[in-house]
Amino acid sequence: MQIGDFKIQEVIFGHFRLDGGCMFGSVPKNLWSKSIPADEENCIHLACRSLLIDAADRRFLVDVGMGEKWNDKQRQIYGITNTTKEQWGFDPASITDVILTHLHFDHAGGITSPSSDGGIALSFPQATIHLQRANWDHALNPTPKDRASYLIDNIKPLAQAKLVLYEGTHEIAPGLRVHRVDGHTKGQQWIEVASSDERLFFATDLIPTAHHVPLAYHMGYDVCAETLLSEKASFLERAHHENAWVCFQHDVKTCVARVLLNERGQYQAHNGREKL
């Protein structure tokens, strides 16, 4: 997809699965399972989708997947599979900037990799890493609600990286903006890529799949449902009003869709595409 001077491609870093009930919070299974089936252990299958954004002289990567630092037991529980560097379709050394939406393991796990000396090293040592300060502070001191999603091996090494921390909305390059939201976890940021006639919103965990577009469909993992719902309502209103493409990070099938208000006044995904 081309938006202004930005060339945008999707990168699938791998797949995993999470409990379907946790993924849909208070929505009963007989509703959510109509649109996305659960496996024999009640899990739904999810993608780790990232964006590769080429601008004039910079190459941005938005989120980095779950990475390789998983043992067999964890791989089995979460159904983790990784794609290969060949499948990514880019040279990791060519990345100048990594934008992390937040430091949960399924978004930032790939920021570090096992090193040849048995330790852990930054996967993109040359890249500047962009994050919200509130998420950095929270990841260093998480609360019991989402502590299990912040793994120290994904966080501590960032202190040695070229880390840039933002306080809310920031324009990283002309037309490329990050926006802070706090309902899913403190200091998450979603990404806006805009030109005069087209825009793409990378929703991250504010709306993880196209099945989560209806306002009440949100995750049990969210730290504050009330905050999330108000942030999500504003996001959907903008996406609908501006006819933006919304990119769903965890949807196995639908990469992007427009947002429609149906005759019952509910938001739904519309014109879904499997590729950008």
Ligand SMILES: [Zn+2]
């Ligand atoms: Zn998350």
